[in-house]
Amino acid sequence: MSEAEATINVVDYDNIQKSVELELGETPLGWSGIVTELFEHIKVRSDELGIEYPKVLQIKEKFGELRIYFSKVSEDERIRGWVAATINRANQSCEQCGNAARPQNLGSWIMTLCCWCAHEEAARRFNEHKRRYFRRTDAPEHLVCAVCGYVGHIDRSDDRRRCPSCVKKGW
Structure with a gap:
C-alpha cells in the first residue's frame, strides 16, 4: 500500500451519511442506509475502545455486490464481523430500497x-x-x-x- 493510500479515508466519521451517499448514491432505505448504519456502529465502538477509526479507500457496487475496501482495517474483531455481516446483508438486499433481492x-x-x-x-x-x-x-x-x-x-x-x-x- 502506498503512503497516499494510507491517508485516504472516504468516510468522514463526523458526517457518515453524506460521505456514504457520495460513494453509493442517496438510497437511505437501500445500500447507503445499510452502510451508514454500519459506520455509525463502528464509530461508537471505536470511541468506546479508544481505538482509531478504520480507514476506508472505497465503497462501491461491483458485479451486483457491495464492496468496501479498507486501507487500515480495525483491530477489533467485532467491527470486522460487523463489516462482513453488513456486506452479506447488502448483497441480499435491493441496492435502492432494501427489499429482499x-x-x-x-x-x-x-x-x-x-x-x-x-x-x-x-x-x-x-x-x-x-x-x-x-x-x-x-x-x-x-x-x-x-x-x-x-x-x-x-x-x-x-x-x-x-x-x-x-x-x-x-x-
Missing part, C-alpha cells in the same frame, strides 16, 4: 434489485417494453419470471409464473 443481469450490468426497482431501472434504460429485460442462465426456472426474466420473487398466486411487478402491470 438477488443479482439481476440488466443489459450489460449486474445489479442487486427487487422486482419493483428492477422494473423501474429497466424502464429508464430501455425505450420500450421487451419480453425479457433480465438475463440469468444459472437460475432455477421456477424462480424466473416468465414475462420479464426477473429472478427471485415470483407471485405464487399467479399461475403464469410472473413477478409481482409484471402481475400488477398486467403483462
Whole structure:
C-alpha cells in the first residue's frame, strides 16, 4: 500500500451519511442506509475502545455486490464481523430500497434489485417494453419470471409464473 493510500479515508466519521451517499448514491432505505448504519456502529465502538477509526479507500457496487475496501482495517474483531455481516446483508438486499433481492443481469450490468426497482431501472434504460429485460442462465426456472426474466420473487398466486411487478402491470 502506498503512503497516499494510507491517508485516504472516504468516510468522514463526523458526517457518515453524506460521505456514504457520495460513494453509493442517496438510497437511505437501500445500500447507503445499510452502510451508514454500519459506520455509525463502528464509530461508537471505536470511541468506546479508544481505538482509531478504520480507514476506508472505497465503497462501491461491483458485479451486483457491495464492496468496501479498507486501507487500515480495525483491530477489533467485532467491527470486522460487523463489516462482513453488513456486506452479506447488502448483497441480499435491493441496492435502492432494501427489499429482499438477488443479482439481476440488466443489459450489460449486474445489479442487486427487487422486482419493483428492477422494473423501474429497466424502464429508464430501455425505450420500450421487451419480453425479457433480465438475463440469468444459472437460475432455477421456477424462480424466473416468465414475462420479464426477473429472478427471485415470483407471485405464487399467479399461475403464469410472473413477478409481482409484471402481475400488477398486467403483462
